[in-house]
Amino acid sequence: MMLLELKRVTFHHGQTPILRDFSLAMAPGEHRLLLGPSGSGKTTLINLIAGLRTADAGEIRIAGEDMAALPRAARDDLRRRRIGLVFQTLRLVSALSVRRNLQLAQALAGRSRDDGEIDGLLLALGLSHRAEANPRDLSQGEAQRAAVARALVARPDLLIADEPTSALDDANADRVARLLLDMAAQTGATLLVASHDARLREHIADTTMLLPC
Amino acid sequence: MLTLALAYLRDRGLVTLLNIVLLALAVAMLVILLLFSTQAADRFARDSRGIDLVVGAKGSPLQLILSSVYHVDTATGNIPLQSLELLRNDPGVARAIPLALGDSFRGFRIVGTEPDFLGLHDARLAVGRMYAAPGEAVLGAEVARVTGAAVGQKFVGSHGLDDSQAHAATPFSVVGVLAPTGTVTDRLILTSIASVWAVHGIAHPHAHGDEGSGDHHNHDHATDAPHGAVLDPRGGPQPEITAILISYRNAMAAIRLPAAINRQTALQSASPAAETARLLTLFGAAIEGARIFAWLLALTAGLSIFVVLLSASRSREGDMALLQVMGATRWQVMGVVLLEGLMMAAAGALIGLVAGHALIGVGRMAFPTLADIGLSPWLLHPGEAAIVAAMLGIGTVAAVIPALRVFRTDLALTLSRGS
Numbered sequence: 001m002m003l004l005e006l007k008r009v010t011f012h013h014g015q016t017p018i019l020r021d022f023s024l025a026m027a028p029g030e031h032r033l034l035l036g037p038s039g040s041g042k043t044t045l046i047n048l049i050a051g052l053r054t055a056d057a058g059e060i061r062i063a064g065e066d067m068a069a070l071p072r073a074a075r076d077d078l079r080r081r082r083i084g085l086v087f088q089t090l091r092l093v094s095a096l097s098v099r100r101n102l103q104l105a106q107a108l109a110g111r112s113r114d115d116g117e118i119d120g121l122l123l124a125l126g127l128s129h130r131a132e133a134n135p136r137d138l139s140q141g142e143a144q145r146a147a148v149a150r151a152l153v154a155r156p157d158l159l160i161a162d163e164p165t166s167a168l169d170d171a172n173a174d175r176v177a178r179l180l181l182d183m184a185a186q187t188g189a190t191l192l193v194a195s196h197d198a199r200l201r202e203h204i205a206d207t208t209m210l211l212p213c
Numbered sequence: 214m215l216t217l218a219l220a221y222l223r224d225r226g227l228v229t230l231l232n233i234v235l236l237a238l239a240v241a242m243l244v245i246l247l248l249f250s251t252q253a254a255d256r257f258a259r260d261s262r263g264i265d266l267v268v269g270a271k272g273s274p275l276q277l278i279l280s281s282v283y284h285v286d287t288a289t290g291n292i293p294l295q296s297l298e299l300l301r302n303d304p305g306v307a308r309a310i311p312l313a314l315g316d317s318f319r320g321f322r323i324v325g326t327e328p329d330f331l332g333l334h335d336a337r338l339a340v341g342r343m344y345a346a347p348g349e350a351v352l353g354a355e356v357a358r359v360t361g362a363a364v365g366q367k368f369v370g371s372h373g374l375d376d377s378q379a380h381a382a383t384p385f386s387v388v389g390v391l392a393p394t395g396t397v398t399d400r401l402i403l404t405s406i407a408s409v410w411a412v413h414g415i416a417h418p419h420a421h422g423d424e425g426s427g428d429h430h431n432h433d434h435a436t437d438a439p440h441g442a443v444l445d446p447r448g449g450p451q452p453e454i455t456a457i458l459i460s461y462r463n464a465m466a467a468i469r470l471p472a473a474i475n476r477q478t479a480l481q482s483a484s485p486a487a488e489t490a491r492l493l494t495l496f497g498a499a500i501e502g503a504r505i506f507a508w509l510l511a512l513t514a515g516l517s518i519f520v521v522l523l524s525a526s527r528s529r530e531g532d533m534a535l536l537q538v539m540g541a542t543r544w545q546v547m548g549v550v551l552l553e554g555l556m557m558a559a560a561g562a563l564i565g566l567v568a569g570h571a572l573i574g575v576g577r578m579a580f581p582t583l584a585d586i587g588l589s590p591w592l593l594h595p596g597e598a599a600i601v602a603a604m605l606g607i608g609t610v611a612a613v614i615p616a617l618r619v620f621r622t623d624l625a626l627t628l629s630r631g632s
Contacts (some may be wrong), residue, residue, distance in 0.1 A: 043629060050538065052625035073542075080540030086626055091535045095224035096217070104217065108540035165397070 001060065001064055003028045003158055003190045009058035011044055018044045019059070024208060026190050028157070031181060032199055033201060034194040036210030041192035043088060045210070048163050050083055050194075051075040062158065080109060084156030084189075085115045088163040090147040092135035098122070098146045099131045104155045109154035140167045148176055152183045159184055165200060173175045177203040214545055217536075218552035221525065227523050233561045234513035236598025236604055240565020241572060242507035248498050248573055249588060254493060257283065257589035260397045261485035263308075263333045268296065268474055269456035274483035274566065275492060281312055281456035282485050283358045284322050284397050285585045288314050291453035293482055300457055310458040313409040316370035320581060321356045323370050323385070323402045324412050325409030325454075333458070334396040341389030347411045349386040351402040354393040370402075370412060374505055385413045400440060400585065410452055514561065515607035518554055522615035526550055533619055534627040543619050550616035558608025562601040 004026040011019040018041040034040050047053040048060055051067045062082055067075055092101050102118045109178045122128045125145040135143060144167055151159060161180060161183055165173035177193075177200055184191040193200060194210075203208060222229045261282050269277040270290030279286035310333070313325030324330070328343050336353075341364040341446045344351050352362055364370060385404060393399055434621040459465055459482075474482040526533070536546050574590035577583045 029612075047625040047629075052538065052628070076537070076540070076542070079538065085538060087535075087632065089531070089628065091531050091628060093220075093221040093535070095532075100216070100220065105539055108536065110540070152254050188260070 002026060002061070003030075003063055004015055004192070005050070005059070006045075007059040007061075009045075009048060009055045009060060011041070011048060011053065011055050013044070019048075019055075022210075023058075023151050026158075026192065028190055029184075029188050031184060031191040031204050031206060032123040032193070033204040033207040034192060034210055035196070035198065035201070035207050036194075037196050037212070040210045040212045042196075042210055043162055046085070046160050046194055047193075049160060050085060051079050064130075079094065082100075082157045084151040084154045084159045086151045086159075086161035086164050088166065089134075090143050092138075092143060092146055092150070094135050096147075097134060097183075098127060098133045098138070101135065101146065101150050105150045105154050111155065116148075118153060121183075124173065124182075125149050141172045145166055145172070145176055148179065152179075152187075155187055156189055158190045158192065161191075161195075163195050163197070164193060165195065165197050170199070173197065174203075175201055214542075214549050215552060218549045218556060220230050221331070221529070221549070221553055222556060225521070225525070226614075227551055229502075229557060232514055232518050232521065233564065234341070235517060236511060236558060236607075237565035237568055238510035238564050239514060240604055241508050241568040242503065242510065243600050244566055244569025244597055246266050246500050246504050246507065247594055247600070248569070248590075248592070250493075250496070251594055251596070252588050253586050255491045256396075257485075257493070259334070259395065260536025260587075261489060262396075263456045263460055264485050265461045266459040266470060266474075266484055267456055268300065268459060268482050269294065271479065271481045274481060277456065277481065277483045278315065278485050278488040279492075281458065282397075283586065284314075284401060285582060288455045289481075291455060292457070294452045294454055296477075296480060297454060297457055300459065303470065304465075304618055305401045305457055305462050305470055307462035308458075308460040311406055311454045312456045312458065313406045313453075314455040315409065315413060316372055318356075318368050318385075318402055319360050321353070321360070321400055321402055323350070323404060323409070325406040327406070330399070330458075331391070332401065334394045334398045336391045336394045336396075338397045339392035340388045341387070344388055344404050344408070347405060347408045348383065348385055349388045349408070350402050351389040351391060352387055353391050353403070355398040355399040355400045356402055357390045364388060364390060395587070397587070398414060400604070404455060415506055463501050483549055493523045511604065511607060518557055518608060519611035519614065522550055522612050523618075524552055525553075526615040526618045530622060531630065533623045534622050537622075538624055538628065547616040547619045550619070551612045554608040554612025554616075555605060556608075558611075561608075562563045562604040563624050565604075566597060566601065 004024065006022060006024040008023055009019055022045065034042055034045065040097060042111045044053065048055050054068055062078055066077055067078070067147045070078060093104065096104060099118060102121065103113060106113055119128070122131050124149065127142060127145055127149065130138060130142055133174060135146065138146060144164065148161065148164055151161070159180070164180065165176055168176060180193065181203055183189070193204060264282060267277055269279050269281060269288065270292050272289030276286050277289050280288040284378060297309060300306050308329065310327055310329050314322065316323040338351070339354065341351070344361055357363065364387050366387050368387070369384045385408070391398060400539050459470070471482045471484065473482050533546050570590045573588060577590065
């Protein structure tokens with residue numbers, strides 16, 4: 001069974017078509033790069049998969065469950081159990097330290113607190129020395145890596161990253177991409193990366209092109 | 214969620230502190246007013262228990278009650294000793310206890326009276342025996358505690374309520390100490406009326422020289438009126454007392470006696486219940502005014518919490534959306550905002566409670582009159598729970614509207630905006 005299935009998904013913003021008859025299928029453990037320029041609908045597609053938007057037409061299934069058919073609470077629960085998101089805008093909670101952000105993500109995912117795993121992730125992402133820092137004090141690159149760490153610490157079945165390397169230099173982009181792949185491989189998670197950053201093609205061979213309607 | 218709410222409060226520490234201080238001020242003020250009004254009323258009721266009427270020299274009836282029942286004011290003057298016998302022979306009088314006031318020891322009033330006085334406040338001897346001979350005294354529990362005096366020790370009383378004019382020639386011997394009663398008796402030194410006369414009697418020429426001896430209507434009542442004897446027109450000493458505490462035998466006495474006594478040129482009667490009610494009414498207006506101010510302060514704090522949380526919920530819309538996407542329910546996210554309001558209110562209420570009691574303790578040390586009326590910082594009143602509950606209610610209500618924003622948030626739109 002596919003973990004993620006999109007069948008002829010169509011979405012309009014007002015009268016403006018954003019996605020038209022878009023289809024995608026990903027098996028468990030598969031890695032896919034959704035490559036497209038700005039305005040091509042990548043973020044909209046992620047919102048549809050995460051259940052934050054409802055498609056005008058078509059079908060979206062996560063682990064066989066039709067997102068559109070689920071009531072809100074069940075949809076939220078499905079997202080909590082299955083999906084990890086790295087947002088383009090990062091959205092770290094600024095009142096909490098980096099470590100606390102990760103602990104919060106662990107707790108909200110319903111997992112017991114595991115400081116060892118958090119320390120390991122921070123070390124792998126080169127953020128050990130910033131564990132107690134306030135997100136406001138992080139550089140853009142550090143914040144991006146912290147956001148990736150937060151998504152990974154929830155151990156999702158489907159990890160979706162929206163422009164995870166957009167603000168990073170080559171070295172850091174390479175580090176984050178490797179980490180995403182390594183962690184996905186370690187946990188068996190399915191990885192969907194939406195980006196306009198063609199550098200990622202070096203790391204993720206399976207690519208789906210998304211072009212503006 | 215509790216950790217997150219605490220983190221948000223810490224994140225804007227100064228504003229949080231300001232709101233807590235505002236609420237704490239309001240709570241402290243309300244607690245002080247509550248404790249003052251209830252403890253004073255309770256104390257007045259306890260101290261006047263069993264006393265239906267007080268008979269004393271003409272003057273202010275309130276002053277007569279304050280000096281003779283609560284022992285916080287100077288006496289109105291003296292009355293002839295014969296008044297006591299007249300009243301005791303009245304069929305409407307069940308009990309008449311004489312008082313002779315005038316001296317003190319380290320601020321504690323020396324009261325010349327009869328052993329029946331102990332029955333008014335159910336006082337019992339904790340140590341020693343009751344006074345018998347002139348010059349013997351029994352100490353109230355608070356007097357013994359504060360002065361450190363014990364059975365067998367001697368002390369010298371002073372004229373009035375200060376220590377400036379000591380009766381060094383007529384010391385008192387402590388023969389007993391009373392168990393605590395929670396009434397004014399704890400703060401009194403009891404002796405026989407004869408002892409008071411002996412101290413102020415003809416054996417001590419200074420005793421009344423500056424107080425218009427021979428005509429108690431000319432007493433300087435700014436100092437506690439000392440009493441023992443005046444010169445009889447025939448040349449001999451005429452014993453006097455300060456007041457008589459009356460208990461009625463029947464209801465008819467309540468109608469007949471006050472009028473009969475007030476017709477006497479030298480006497481007045483005053484009802485502790487009526488005068489205390491008048492006093493509390495006078496206090497009551499001021500207390501009500503202060504109480505209204507305190508509640509306005511609490512509402513201002515609530516409004517401030519509302520403004521802060523509303524502003525915070527707008528600026529934190531992204532966080533709120535993120536939490537939901539990460540798995541928090543809307544109720545949980547709403548709970549974070551409500552918890553912030555509640556925690557500010559709880560901290561303000563707790564600090565205010567402690568501050569209110571502490572300020573009463575400080576006030577008691579700074580103003581001995583507060584101790585005289587029995588105001589205690591250690592007593593809790595059930596009304597304090599209502600004040601705390603009201604503050605928690607204010608904190609919750611102030612947080613509800615900001616918290617409800619959670620239900621209006623478009624998660625995708627919010628998360629797509631810049632952080």
